[in-house]
Amino acid sequence: MTAYNVEKIRKDFPILGIEVSPGVPLVYLDSTATAQKPAVVIDAMDEYYRTSNGNIHRGVHYLAERATSMYEASRAKVAAFIGADKPKEVIFTRNATESINLVAQTWGRAFLNKGDLVVLTEMEHHSNLVPWQMLAKEKDLRLEFITVTEDGELDQAVYDQWLDQGPKLVAFAHMSNVLGTINPAKAMIAKARRAGAITLVDGAQSVPHFPVSVKDLDVDFMAFSAHKMVGPTGVGALYGKEELLDKMPPYMGGGDMIRKVYLRSFTPNELPWKFEAGTFCIAEAIGFGAAVDYLNSIGMDAIANYEHQLVQSALIKMKTIPGLEIMGEKAAHRGGVVSFTLPGIHPHDVAQILDQNGIAIRAGHHCAMPLHDKFGISASSRASFYLYNTEEEINHLVVSLQKVVKMFS
Amino acid sequence: MDDLYREVIIEHYKNPGYRGSLDPNDISFEDENPLCGDHIKIDLRVGGDGKVSEAAFDGHGCAISQASADLLLESIIGKDVNEIKHLTKTDVMDLLGIELGPVRLKCALLPLKILKAGVYGLGEATDDLLEEGQA
Numbered sequence: 001m002t003a004y005n006v007e008k009i010r011k012d013f014p015i016l017g018i019e020v021s022p023g024v025p026l027v028y029l030d031s032t033a034t035a036q037k038p039a040v041v042i043d044a045m046d047e048y049y050r051t052s053n054g055n056i057h058r059g060v061h062y063l064a065e066r067a068t069s070m071y072e073a074s075r076a077k078v079a080a081f082i083g084a085d086k087p088k089e090v091i092f093t094r095n096a097t098e099s100i101n102l103v104a105q106t107w108g109r110a111f112l113n114k115g116d117l118v119v120l121t122e123m124e125h126h127s128n129l130v131p132w133q134m135l136a137k138e139k140d141l142r143l144e145f146i147t148v149t150e151d152g153e154l155d156q157a158v159y160d161q162w163l164d165q166g167p168k169l170v171a172f173a174h175m176s177n178v179l180g181t182i183n184p185a186k187a188m189i190a191k192a193r194r195a196g197a198i199t200l201v202d203g204a205q206s207v208p209h210f211p212v213s214v215k216d217l218d219v220d221f222m223a224f225s226a227h228k229m230v231g232p233t234g235v236g237a238l239y240g241k242e243e244l245l246d247k248m249p250p251y252m253g254g255g256d257m258i259r260k261v262y263l264r265s266f267t268p269n270e271l272p273w274k275f276e277a278g279t280f281c282i283a284e285a286i287g288f289g290a291a292v293d294y295l296n297s298i299g300m301d302a303i304a305n306y307e308h309q310l311v312q313s314a315l316i317k318m319k320t321i322p323g324l325e326i327m328g329e330k331a332a333h334r335g336g337v338v339s340f341t342l343p344g345i346h347p348h349d350v351a352q353i354l355d356q357n358g359i360a361i362r363a364g365h366h367c368a369m370p371l372h373d374k375f376g377i378s379a380s381s382r383a384s385f386y387l388y389n390t391e392e393e394i395n396h397l398v399v400s401l402q403k404v405v406k407m408f409s
Numbered sequence: 410m411d412d413l414y415r416e417v418i419i420e421h422y423k424n425p426g427y428r429g430s431l432d433p434n435d436i437s438f439e440d441e442n443p444l445c446g447d448h449i450k451i452d453l454r455v456g457g458d459g460k461v462s463e464a465a466f467d468g469h470g471c472a473i474s475q476a477s478a479d480l481l482l483e484s485i486i487g488k489d490v491n492e493i494k495h496l497t498k499t500d501v502m503d504l505l506g507i508e509l510g511p512v513r514l515k516c517a518l519l520p521l522k523i524l525k526a527g528v529y530g531l532g533e534a535t536d537d538l539l540e541e542g543q544a
Contacts, residue, residue, distance in 0.1 A: 346447075346471035348516060353414060364444065378446030378469070407414060408423070408472075 004306045009298065010388050012038040024358040027393045032177050032337050032384035033362050034227045035208065037291075041231060044290035045283040055279055057256055071282055074289030075272070078237055081292045082203075082222065083213030088271040089245065091238040092285055096204040097127040099223030099238035100171075102275060103200055104131040106248040107221075108169070111198075114140040117167040119197070121146040121154055121183075122374055123176045126367040128202045128223075132171065146172070148374055152179040152328020159188065163195040170197045174206035174222075178368045178382065179328030180311070180337030182206070189219050198244070204228055208295075209335050209386075210304035214239050226284070230387075231291030235284040238275075245271050252277040303387045307336040310385045310394065314338055317398045318383075321405060327375055336385035339366070342401075345408045347381040353407065357400040359393075414472065415507060421476035426483060429465040436490075438527030439468070440534040442519050444512075447474045451482070451523050461485050461493070471516050473509070478520035480504040485524070493528050496521060498539045 010016050013036045018026050028036060048070065054063030056071045072087070079087040093099045112118070118132055122145050136143050144167075146159045154172070163170075170192040175182045185206075189199045200221040206212050207222075208229035214222055221244070225236035240248075250257050250268045254277035259267045268274045295303065311334065318324055318338060327339040342350060351363035362382045365372045372378060383397060431437075431452035439450035447470030454463040464482040468475075484504060485493055501521050502509075509517055522534035529538070 346469075348471040348513070349414070349473070352471075352473075352513065365446065407419065 004302055006306070006388065006390055010390075012040070012294070013388055014039055014042070016388060020355070020358045024356075027357075027359040027396055029383040029385065029389065029393065029397060030360045030362050031208075031386035031389075032205065032228070032366075032382065034233065035230045035386055036388065037230055037232065037287075038294050040294050041287045041290045045232060045287040048283045048286050053283075056282055057273070067282055070286050070289075071280075074285050074292075077289040077292045079239075081296070082207060082224075082239055083215045084239055085215065086242060089239055089242050091240065091245070091272045091275040092280055092288075093223075093236045093238050093275075094234060094281075095225040095227070095236035096202060096223040097131075097225075097236075099221075099236055100128055100200065100202065101131045102238055102251045103221050103223075103240070104135045106251050106275075107198070107244065108132075108135045109139070110247075110249055112139055112141055112168055115142060116169075117142045117144060117162070117165055119144050119146065119159070119162045119167045119170045121172045122148045123152075123154070123179060123181065123368065123371050124171075124173055125177050125202065125204070126369070127204075128171055128173060128200075129370070148179075148328075148371065151330040151332075152176070152181045152334075153331050154181075154183055154188075156184075156188075159191070163191055163197070166195065167192070167197045169200065171200040171202070173202040173204070174212070175209070175335045175337075176328070176368075176371075177205050177337065178339045178366050178371055178380070179331060180334040180339075181328055181331040182210075182333040182335055184333075185219070186217050189217055193218065205335065205337070209307060211300040220244055226288040226291055229291055230294055232281075232284040232287040234281045235288050237288075242271065245275075250277070251275050254278045256280075298387060306387060307385055310389055310391070311336045311338065313391060314383065314385065314394045314397070317394055318401070321398065321401050323405070324401070327380060336389075337382060338384070339380040339382040341377060341380050342405060342408075345404060347379045349408075350381045350401070350404055353404045354397070354400050357396070357403070359397055359400055361397075417480075418472055418476040418505065418507070421479040422472040425466075425475065425479040427465050427479050428467060430467050431463055431465045436527045438523050438534070440519070440523050440526065441468075442470070442474070442515055444515065447471060447516060447519055449474065449478055449520055449523050451478070451520065451527055453527065455490055459489050459491070461488055461490065466520065470519070473505075473513055474516040474519050477501060477505060477517045481520045481524060490528055493524065496525065 052066045054067040056068040076087040079090040147155045192199045198220045203222045203224040207224040222239040227233040257277040323343040347363035434452040435455040436453040441448040449468035456462045466478040525538040526534040
């Protein structure tokens with residue numbers, strides 16, 4: 001294996017060369033919100049519009065055939081990337097959020113009934129809470145939550161208690177977008193299966209950052225977004241086991257999702273198109289495939305190792321700042337996300353001052369208000385790391401944070 | 410970086426002159442910015458002449474929102490309540506003396522919205538209140 005060459009990788013991402021103001025280069029530490037895009041992804045979409053634009057699946061002309069084969073090739077790449085057996089088990093959606101909503105509105109509506117127990121966790125992103133709250137209200141479901149320990153881990157004893165009560169569904173994030181905790185998904189899924197529950201994993205933060213295999217996890221559903229894995233916005237995927245997807249009613253109605261339509265009825269298309277109504281964002285789906293090719297060219301193991309080194313270094317260096325507290329610092333397995341607070345300084349002020357130093361971080365509740373309530377704070381600052389970040393950028397972050405503390409002292 | 414965090418803003422954030430609460434009061438209103446969780450409560454005492462005699466704010470939030478509240482209250486002492494109804498976004502920006510992007514503008518303007526909602530006796534602080542006159 002060749003050594004990880006971050007300088008070479010950085011050159012693949014045009015945006016990383018910009019200055020936010022004269023002489024102030026961009027330091028992008030917000031990849032958990034959205035990742036930057038390499039030229040190969042941007043070019044793939046550009047190239048598609050210049051040479052191959054046609055509507056998929058229906059036309060018989062040159063462009064329609066070309067667009068269709070590129071679109072379906074992209075699906076096959078995404079399926080292989082997550083270790084799915086069949087491309088038809090990958091449904092293209094707008095993003096992880098839509099993927100979860102799709103499961104709630106189709107599988108959930110069809111198979112969950114009054115009083116059924118759905119187990120979620122306290123560390124969920126709003127996208128894996130609100131769809132279930134909406135469904136719970138509609139169908140009178142019971143929602144219960146695996147609590148988060150002070151170390152930022154899911155309390156497995158609490159999980160076991162809920163499993164004893166026979167949940168119909170267990171849905172949880174593979175990796176927390178706030179704490180960076182990587183949950184023991186495989187073991188949790190195995191336990192859920194023994195208890196007779198269907199499982200959904202929110203892979204929005206895991207799939208971009210380390211090797212994930214749906215086959216190895218034996219998960220029923222997994223949701224993720226392209227834009228967090230160096231792909232374009234507007235496209236994501238839902239993985240589902242074929243036998244489950246087959247039994248589910250369609251999601252949105254319209255073109256492409258049907259086999260036959262009569263004035264008063266229709267028969268749905270087969271997988272995966274049953275869930276893909278209307279003309280999809282074809283260019284973005286092709287960009288998604290290019291993103292997967294790019295990540296494969298570097299290697300997910302190499303990316304995971306590199307990020308692990310970065311975050312370990314960041315944790316050590318950031319802790320030298322007086323008063324800085326890291327949320328979920330002690331979690332046994334954590335990814336490249338560090339959320340922190342500084343006493344007496346609001347996260348918006350931290351983020352704003354860092355921005356003036358060219359550093360992009362996120363401030364707020366990161367779409368996880370209940371988790372912040374749990375930690376007794378209204379907001380936090382979050383620095384996140386990806387394959388293109390460097391040790392120098394961490395040093396720059398630390399020096400800038402020292403300036404922030406000095407300014408408010 | 411000194412543009413946005415001018416001395417005056419840091420100073421009003423760290424040592425506010427009008428932090429506290431007034432009980433009893435003539436006007437009291439509180440609200441929050443759900444985006445960032447900034448929360449502010451403003452209490453006023455109004456004299457027989459219709460002018461603000463005392464003002465106080467309480468709550469938590471970023472330096473911009475807290476300094477904006479302090480500067481705003483400082484500016485309305487002795488003002489007729491009807492004059493407060495005519496305060497706008499521009500008045501707050503003049504007090505702060507900085508340029509703000511759309512996200513931070515919400516922090517800066519939260520105190521004015523709350524103040525005007527209180528003065529008008531409205532149930533909630535809306536963006537309409539940032540313009541001149543009646544909401």
